[in-house]
Amino acid sequence: MRARATIPAVLVLATASLAPAAAADLARPDRAADAPAYTDWSGGYVGLEGSASGSYGAYTFGPTTVGGRPIASFKSGDSTGRSDQGRNATTEVGGGFAGWNWQSGPWVYGVEANLDAANLKRPVPSTVPGFGYETVDPAFNIIRAKTDVYGSLRARLGYSFDSYLVYGAFGLTGANARFLADYPELDADGQRTGGLSRTRRDQSYLGFTLGAGIQYAISDSLALGIDYRYVDLGSSRTFALGSVPDLGPVATRARFTSNQLFLRLLWFPGGLKVPAEPDEAAPHDPDTARSDRFSLHGQTTLIAQGVPGFRSPYVGDQSLIPHQARQTTTATIFLGLKLTDTTEVYYNPEFSQGFGLSRTLGVAGFVNGEAQKAGAPFPKLRSNRYFVKQTINLGGETLDVPDGPNQVATRYDAERITLIAGKFALGDFFDGNVYAHDPRVDFFNWSLWAASAWDFPANLPGFTQGVYAEYNRPEFAIRAAYTQVPKEPSSDVLDPRVFRRAGLNAEFEGRYTLPWLEQPGKLRVGIFSNVGVSANNRDVVTLTQLGLFDDINDAVGATRRPRRKTGGYVNLEQALTPDLGLFARASLNDGRTENISFTDIDQSFSGGLSLKGTAWGRPRDTVGIGAAMNGLSPSHRAAFAAGYYGLLVGDGRLNYGTERAVETYYALGLTKFLTLTFDYQFVDNPGYNRDRGPAHFFASRLHADF
Structure with a gap:
C-alpha cells in the first residue's frame, strides 16, 4: 500500500491548525467558579472522523461450491498481510457524523448517526485450494471484495469527568459490497488466451456494531476523540460468482467483520460547560x-x-x-x-x-x-x-x-x-x-x-x-x-x-x-x-x-x-x-x-x-x-x-x-x-x-x- 495523505492525516493537520486557537481557548474564562468537576456534554454536535491503517477486517467465504463440489471456507486478505510483498489491501474509512447528548449528573446518554465513505479492498489469493489456480502468479487474485459506503445508527452511554467523556456504544450498521471474480479466458481449444473474464455481484448488508470511545474537550466548542467499533455485517445469501474454466460455476456466501478505529474532531455549536482547570501552582498538601x-x-x-x-x-x-x-x-x-x-x-x-x-x-x-x-x-x-x-x-x-x-x-x-x-x-x-x-x-x-x-x-x-x-x-x-x-x-x-x-x-x-x-x-x-x-x-x-x-x-x-x-x-x-x-x-x-x-x-x-x-x-x-x-x-x-x-x-x-x-x-x-x-x-x-x-x-x- 502506497503511503499517501489519508483522512486521519487530514484530521491531525486540522488539529494542528486549531492549536493556537485551542491554546487561547484553554483559559476558558466563562467557566463558573462553582462548576462541577465534569464537562456538560448536553446538546447537539457534528464532526469528522477518519481511519486508515487502524482498521482491519476480512470477508469470510463459505459454504462455497465450485462446479457443485464443496470447498473449504476461506478468507479475503486484510491490511496486515505480507504475502503480496507490500501490495496490501487498503482499509480507509472516513466521513461525518451527527448526534445529540442528554446528561444527568456525570452520566451521558445519546444517539449518533454516522455515514462514512470507504475504500475497503479485500483480495483473495490465487492459492485458495479448490479453485484450480494454485500455481498462478501470486500477484493474481481470484476474488476481490470492495465496500464503498458504511452507515450506522448508535446509542451511546458514557461517564463524564474533568474534560473527558468515556462511553460505550451499540447499534445497527449497514454497508454495500461488490464482489469481483477474474478467471482466465479460454479459447475454443480450451487454451488460455492470456485475458481475463470478470464477473460482478452486488450485495447489501445490515448488521450490528459495538464499540467504545473517549473524547476530550480542547475548547468550549471543540473536542477530539478516539472511537473503536466492532462491525459485524452478517452473512449474505448464497450468490453466483461466475464460472471457473474446466471446473464449473461458483456459488458462495460472504460474511464481513471488522475492527475499526477512528480519530474524531467534534464541534458543539451550543458550546460546552467545561470545569475549571485545577491550579497547577497550588501547593501539595x-x-x-x-x-x-x-x-x-x-x-x-x-x-x-x-x-x-x-x-x-x-x-x-x-x-x-x-x-x-x-x-x-x-x-x-x-x-x-x-x-x-x-x-x-x-x-x-x-x-x-x-x-x-x-x-x-x-x-x-x-x-x-x-x-x-x-x-x-x-x-x-x-x-x-x-x-x-x-x-x-x-x-x-x-x-x-x-x-x-x-x-x-x-x-x-x-x-x-x-x-x-x-x-x-x-x-x-x-x-x-x-x-x-x-x-x-x-x-x-x-x-x-x-x-x-x-x-x-x-x-x-x-x-x-x-x-x-x-x-x-x-x-x-x-x-x-x-x-x-x-x-x-x-x-x-x-x-x-x-x-x-x-x-x-x-x-x-x-x-x-x-x-x-x-x-x-x-x-x-x-x-x-x-x-x-x-x-x-x-x-x-x-x-x-x-x-x-x-x-x-x-x-x-x-x-x-x-x-x-x-x-x-x-x-x-x-x-x-x-x-x-x-x-x-x-x-x-x-x-x-x-x-x-x-x-x-x-x-x-x-x-x-x-x-x-x-x-x-x-x-x-x-x-x-x-x-x-x-x-x-x-x-x-x-x-x-x-x-x-x-x-x-x-x-x-x-x-x-x-x-x-x-x-x-x-x-x-x-x-x-x-x-x-x-x-x-x-x-x-x-x-x-x-x-x-x-x-x-x-x-x-x-x-x-x-
Whole structure:
C-alpha cells in the first residue's frame, strides 16, 4: 500500500491548525467558579472522523461450491498481510457524523448517526485450494471484495469527568459490497488466451456494531476523540460468482467483520460547560496525600506512521517493505491502592491494537516505540502490570510524592529500601532518562528511548515477572531485579523454571549537579546476565556451511539450549539549562548467542537534545533531535548473511553495514493532558543491509492522559 495523505492525516493537520486557537481557548474564562468537576456534554454536535491503517477486517467465504463440489471456507486478505510483498489491501474509512447528548449528573446518554465513505479492498489469493489456480502468479487474485459506503445508527452511554467523556456504544450498521471474480479466458481449444473474464455481484448488508470511545474537550466548542467499533455485517445469501474454466460455476456466501478505529474532531455549536482547570501552582498538601489511598489514571496513544518508496532489490521474510502506512493504538488504566502507609498494590489493564510497519519487522532500532511484536488487528486486552510495593523507610528528610500513574500520593523517607514483586517492565525501573525514555511522549525510535543492546527479559509486549529491590539515598540509588525470561527467543510465554533460567539486572544511578552549569544530571550504569534458551551464532553458521542443515534457521531450532548472555550500558542525562537537556547512551552485549527478548542489536550508541518551548511562549511544547548507530558482532553478521531470521530483522542475505538513524520530533502541548506530535526519522542500512534503503519515516502521534 502506497503511503499517501489519508483522512486521519487530514484530521491531525486540522488539529494542528486549531492549536493556537485551542491554546487561547484553554483559559476558558466563562467557566463558573462553582462548576462541577465534569464537562456538560448536553446538546447537539457534528464532526469528522477518519481511519486508515487502524482498521482491519476480512470477508469470510463459505459454504462455497465450485462446479457443485464443496470447498473449504476461506478468507479475503486484510491490511496486515505480507504475502503480496507490500501490495496490501487498503482499509480507509472516513466521513461525518451527527448526534445529540442528554446528561444527568456525570452520566451521558445519546444517539449518533454516522455515514462514512470507504475504500475497503479485500483480495483473495490465487492459492485458495479448490479453485484450480494454485500455481498462478501470486500477484493474481481470484476474488476481490470492495465496500464503498458504511452507515450506522448508535446509542451511546458514557461517564463524564474533568474534560473527558468515556462511553460505550451499540447499534445497527449497514454497508454495500461488490464482489469481483477474474478467471482466465479460454479459447475454443480450451487454451488460455492470456485475458481475463470478470464477473460482478452486488450485495447489501445490515448488521450490528459495538464499540467504545473517549473524547476530550480542547475548547468550549471543540473536542477530539478516539472511537473503536466492532462491525459485524452478517452473512449474505448464497450468490453466483461466475464460472471457473474446466471446473464449473461458483456459488458462495460472504460474511464481513471488522475492527475499526477512528480519530474524531467534534464541534458543539451550543458550546460546552467545561470545569475549571485545577491550579497547577497550588501547593501539595501532604496530609491530604497521605489520606488518599486510591489512585486512578489513564492514557491513550495513537500513532500513524508511513514510509514511502526506497531501494529494495530483494525481500526476505523479515524485510522492511516500501510504500506502506500503519497505525497503533494503546489505552491503559493505572490503578493503585495503598494498603498501609508503606504497602501499595498496582494493576494496569491495557488495550492495544495495530501493527508497526512491516508487522514490526525490518529495522533493528525499530521506528515506533508503541509497536509490539504481539500486535493484533483488534483491541487486545492484557494485564500488563500487577505488583505489590513495600517501602522500608530508613530516616532522613521526607519527600511528599504526588498522585500519578502507578503512584498513590504518599510520603517517603529520602533514605529507603523499596521491594516490588509481581509483573512489570524492567524499563519501569532501569535505564530511565527524563529526555528519552517514553515513546508515548518523546522519541519513537527504540535505539533512542532505550539502551537497545540491553537484551532485557520480557514477553512480546515487553513485560516480565519477578522481584525488584532498590536502595535509595539523595545522592545515589542501587537497584537490581531477578525475573523470568521467555521460554525461547521472541516467545510470549515466560519460562517458569526461574531457578535454572532467569534474568539478573542491576544498575547504579549517581545524581549530581555540575558546578559550572548549576544544573542537575544523572549517570546510570547497568549490567545484565540472562540465562535463556538460545542458539550460538558461530555454531549454527558452521553447521550450515558443513551441509548438516540446508537452512540455518533449522540449525538454530535444533541447537537451542540454555545459554548465558551478558552485557551492560551507560546512560547519561544532563540539564544544560532549565529548558535544554542532553542525553546519551552506550550499550553492549557479548554477541555470541541469539538475543532473546528485545531486538537484534549487539552494540548501540545514541544521543541527542531535548528543548522545551518556553523561549517561544509554548512551555508545554518539546522539540527533540537524536541519532543512533547499531551494530552486530562478527558471528551474528555471519548468521544473518547465511539467511538467519532474528527477532526483528532478516533479509535472507546480508551486505553488512551499521544501521544508522536520525530522528526529530515536535510535541505540541495542546493542553495539560493532550499532546500532538509530528515525527520524522531517517534510517540508513535498515536491518544492517547496505542493499536496502535508506528509508524516510513520517509519523503523527496523539497522546492523552489523566
